[in-house]
Amino acid sequence: MKTLIPATLAVLLNLNVLLVGAEPPDKPQAASTNVASVAKPAGDALQSRMQSVLQTSLMKGSENSAAGLIYMEAETRKLFKEFPERPEPYELLMSAATFCDAEKARKLAHEIVDSKVADVEIKARAAGLLKNLDNVGKPLALKYSALDGRAVDLEKLKGKVVLVDFWATWCPPCIGMLPHLKATYNELKPRGFEILGISYDDDRQKLESFLKREQVSWPQFFDEKGRENKFALEFGVQALPTMWLVDKKGTLRYLNAGNDLVQKVKTLLDE
Structure with a gap:
């Protein structure tokens, strides 16, 4: 494991x-x-x-x-x-x-x-x-059916700046970062900012309850495999939270978007 x-x-x-x-x-x-x-x-x-x-x-x-x-x-x-x-x-x-x-x-x-x-x-x-x-600097392919049934395809989000958030409800720093993410999302979504969640949880009910309680509205990938989920294995991401930032052209620009997130997003939105 x-x-x-x-x-x-x-x-x-x-x-x-x-x-x-x-x-x-x-x-x-x-x-x-x-x-x-x-x-x-x-x-x-x-x-x-x-x-x-x-x-x-x-x-x-x-x-x-x-x-x-x-x-x-x-x-x-x-x-x-x-x-x-x-x-x-x-x-x-x-x-x-x-x-x-x-x-x-x-x-x-x-x-x-x-x-x-x-x-x-x-x-x-x-x-x-x-x-x-x-x-980094290359197109990022990401496509999945979200926990709530929404179809997610990064290719169709071109023209928007997208944060890919690798996280879990059992990860304290992920939870600590959530208020900042929500504030950034609410501020910049009108300008074309989106967030895609990649959950490392393995309990659907717990995840759904958490998202409802915390009013997290962006789509979440979940396949019940926790730390062995599809994208954890495909991308080799083993540090949580990890935040990638994708520009309007669908190009991966940052592997560590958590530092100065708001400024990074605004810069990409202005491009």
Whole structure:
């Protein structure tokens, strides 16, 4: 089973809160879900250091997201030297890679893929990131029948700016981001902004109840397969929330739209 990091550094930095994601409550905790779940005994020195690096990165990033990422990479490299045989620090490097600019992300992802120490699942995530980086600037194909029966086809949404939101109701940072998404949607929908949800839930009733309660109106993909859903596998997205932004021509422009979302959307709407 693939594992997830259900928290994105970018979202955490933007919200200026410490939200560490978790596996669904009815699922066993995966070792690589986040740095808190590293499968090592309590008090493990590396685990404690990684927690400290993550928390300090978030604090630094609350004022400047770039500063948080720079700190995370620098401290992670210190951990490589201190714990040369341990694969866990590559979790932190992967987090940094996911939210860096494309050039830096590509460099870090290649480093992870080429590592002799990083574990198989981290390498798989890095390979998935490289694949998606190659797709930036290219047309994105996305077509599905939504949870409520609506037919969704990104091809037919040309002329609009579209956010593709990979999320789950069991992901705290996803829920934390929701008010911002709803406000952005309500503000910019009249100008041609749309959101397409890709749910990683596996309980239809729970998802429908959540959407109704929170008044989420945009169409949701749901196939009951949770973390193994069709688009999770097709696109290799294993970090939640992940937000892609597609321009009016149907071209994938951003893999990390959560940072400065409103400005990114407005810029694409003005093109």
